[in-house]
Amino acid sequence: MMRLARKHLDWWAVALAVGFMIIQVACDLSLPTLTSDIIDKGIANNDIGYIWRTGGQMLLLSFIGVLGAAGNVYYASTQSQRMGQRIRTDLFKKVTFSSTEEFETVGNASLITRTTNDVVQIQNVMVQMLRMMLMAPIMLVGAGVLAYVKSPRLTMVFLVALPILAFFTGLIMYFAVPLFKSLQKKIDRINLVFREGLTGVRVIRAFNQDQFEQDRFEGANQDYTKTGIKVFMIVSLMFPVITLIVSGTNIGIVWYGGQLIGHQAMEVGNLVAFMTYATQLLISFMMVSMVFVFLPRAQASAARINEVMDLKSKINDADQPLDLNTDAASLTFDHVNFRYTGAEKLALTDVNFTATAGQTVAIIGGTGSGKSTLVNLIPRLFDPESGQIKLNGTALTAMSQKALHDAISITQQKAVLFSGTVRSNMLFGMPDATDDQIWHALDVAQASDFIKEEGGLDGVVEQNGDNFSGGQRQRLVIARTILKRASVYIFDDSFSALDFKTDSLLRQDLRKDEQVQNGVTVIVAQRVSTVADADLILVIDGGKIVGQGTHDELKESNETYQEILDSQLRKGDTVDA
Numbered sequence: 292m293m294r295l296a297r298k299h300l301d302w303w304a305v306a307l308a309v310g311f312m313i314i315q316v317a318c319d320l321s322l323p324t325l326t327s328d329i330i331d332k333g334i335a336n337n338d339i340g341y342i343w344r345t346g347g348q349m350l351l352l353s354f355i356g357v358l359g360a361a362g363n364v365y366y367a368s369t370q371s372q373r374m375g376q377r378i379r380t381d382l383f384k385k386v387t388f389s390s391t392e393e394f395e396t397v398g399n400a401s402l403i404t405r406t407t408n409d410v411v412q413i414q415n416v417m418v419q420m421l422r423m424m425l426m427a428p429i430m431l432v433g434a435g436v437l438a439y440v441k442s443p444r445l446t447m448v449f450l451v452a453l454p455i456l457a458f459f460t461g462l463i464m465y466f467a468v469p470l471f472k473s474l475q476k477k478i479d480r481i482n483l484v485f486r487e488g489l490t491g492v493r494v495i496r497a498f499n500q501d502q503f504e505q506d507r508f509e510g511a512n513q514d515y516t517k518t519g520i521k522v523f524m525i526v527s528l529m530f531p532v533i534t535l536i537v538s539g540t541n542i543g544i545v546w547y548g549g550q551l552i553g554h555q556a557m558e559v560g561n562l563v564a565f566m567t568y569a570t571q572l573l574i575s576f577m578m579v580s581m582v583f584v585f586l587p588r589a590q591a592s593a594a595r596i597n598e599v600m601d602l603k604s605k606i607n608d609a610d611q612p613l614d615l616n617t618d619a620a621s622l623t624f625d626h627v628n629f630r631y632t633g634a635e636k637l638a639l640t641d642v643n644f645t646a647t648a649g650q651t652v653a654i655i656g657g658t659g660s661g662k663s664t665l666v667n668l669i670p671r672l673f674d675p676e677s678g679q680i681k682l683n684g685t686a687l688t689a690m691s692q693k694a695l696h697d698a699i700s701i702t703q704q705k706a707v708l709f710s711g712t713v714r715s716n717m718l719f720g721m722p723d724a725t726d727d728q729i730w731h732a733l734d735v736a737q738a739s740d741f742i743k744e745e746g747g748l749d750g751v752v753e754q755n756g757d758n759f760s761g762g763q764r765q766r767l768v769i770a771r772t773i774l775k776r777a778s779v780y781i782f783d784d785s786f787s788a789l790d791f792k793t794d795s796l797l798r799q800d801l802r803k804d805e806q807v808q809n810g811v812t813v814i815v816a817q818r819v820s821t822v823a824d825a826d827l828i829l830v831i832d833g834g835k836i837v838g839q840g841t842h843d844e845l846k847e848s849n850e851t852y853q854e855i856l857d858s859q860l861r862k863g864d865t866v867d868a
């Protein structure tokens with residue numbers, strides 16, 4: 292928590308919050324003494340002028356006290372909100388610009404809770420700390436000293452009241468703190484079930500699992516609610532206990548103070564002032580305790596946020612990145628081995644090939660054979676265990692990730708679109724593209740017809756592109772990939788959602804596109820018809836390249852390729868390149 296506070300609070304604003312708080316506390320503490328003076332000097336001597344003067348002073352001090360409180364609230368609130376905003380920005384940056392592998396250990400649902408709810412916990416405690424944690428100790432010491440000045444003997448009452456108060460507060464904290472900590476984990480669980488329910492809503496309905504999912508969510512929801520009720524019941528005990536102790540202390544003070552007045556060892560005004568100081572002292576004590584009750588929850592939240600911020604990305608830039616030559620495109624895999632973290636087996640073994648500008652490399656293989664793994668190494672989503680990948684003659688690890696990503700245009704297996712318009716989605720890879728360039732990319736991707744029907748480039752794209760069919764979404768992301776000027780164009784299983792005719796037309800147009808032909812094209816596919824016209828086909832099986840060559844060469848000599856070909860021809864597919 293301190294680490295986050297040090298990083299995200301403006302210390303000048305904290306200093307101002309402290310300054311305003313000191314003004315407020317000083318005014319609050321001076322009022323009981325003035326009340327006592329009015330009683331003992333003004334009323335006792337029937338001095339109306341003194342009463343007016345002192346009353347006026349009290350009014351002025353109250354007004355200054357209110358200004359102090361307002362100043363403190365202003366800085367406490369703005370600083371805690373700013374702190375929240377800055378933490379959220381940092382978290383988002385960290386998640387967006389780091390490699391994905393590390394975040395899998397935290398999980399998406401928990402990441403969202405950490406960016407939202409955990410940050411709110413910290414904000415709430417920070418505003419309390421900047422108010423109560425500052426006010427309470429000053430008030431506690433100030434009221435204690437002033438009460439002692441009024442009557443040292445009567446101060447003994449606190450020797451009884453404070454330990455009782457400390458005992459009950461300790462008891463409440465003992466039970467509440469662990470529950471507060473577990474609340475955050477239970478919110479994670481709610482988010483997880485909610486997210487799964489939301490993203491899988493169609494599957495849930497299709498399999499008639501609505502009730503099962505609802506029960507699962509209800510379970511998580513009830514678990515959170517029960518813990519929440521328990522913890523807030525425990526905390527709410529604090530108020531009656533404090534009221535009881537404050538009232539008990541006042542009774543003690545009146546009883547003992549009355550005796551002192553009877554023996555003329557104390558004045559009435561001083562007793563009234565003493566009672567006010569006693570209340571201020573006990574309430575301050577309670578406020579400090581309350582912060583200590585809520586602090587552990589915020590500490591737990593801070594630890595969860597720091598855990599994300601401390602995640603070290605395995606993919607880093609070289610100290611002095613080399614420039615990337617973009618004139619002559621080439622892609623080389625030089626004896627590349629790759630293993631997923633913690634996996635026993637290599638996911639890719641000794642992958643070796645080179646492709647140059649204008650060439651198309653196609654990767655074909657069965658499900659789980661390692662096709663996506665291979666292409667994911669190109670944008671450095673992961674780094675090889677051994678061997679080297681070179682882009683335009685430079686090792687990927689020797690250039691900056693920004694230069695690398697600038698030189699790659701990729702369509703992932705899952706078509707990802709963002710809410711906005713067709714144009715805003717297209718400009719994602721090339722912000723300065725003209726409308727003509729966008730229409731050309733849409734033409735090549737066989738997408739212009741339906742885009743014209745859907746309102747042109749200003750047509751709305753809903754979240755995830757939900758207002759388009761799977762095949763249309765796929766064509767839109769292919770167009771986005773074509774639009775970007777790059778050295779390597781990667782299409783990871785992008786043509787599988789297209790019908791044979793569209794697939795064939797698209798590849799024909801891709802071959803004619805000058806910009807794409809200036810780079811290397813990598814196509815991942817399961818259909819032989821999609822890869823048949825490639826310059827180099829890599830047949831992959833169990834992470835190994837078991838054959839490479841052209842369609843005609845592989846058809847003659849490669850057993851795995853022949854098996855794939857046979858199975859697809861049997862199913863009635865045609866190899867129409």
Ligand SMILES: Nc1ncnc2c1ncn2[C@@H]1O[C@H](COP(=O)(O)OP(=O)(O)OP(=O)(O)O)[C@@H](O)[C@H]1O
Nearest residue numbers: 631632634638656657658659660661662663664665
């Ligand atoms: N993040 C991951 N962590 C661990 N293992 C993984 C991960 N992603 C994939 N694998 C494993 O690596 C192997 C290759 O997976 P990959 O996704 O590259 O296959 P693919 O050929 O693209 O399959 P498909 O055609 O079904 O998409 C599989 O055995 C898979 O279980």
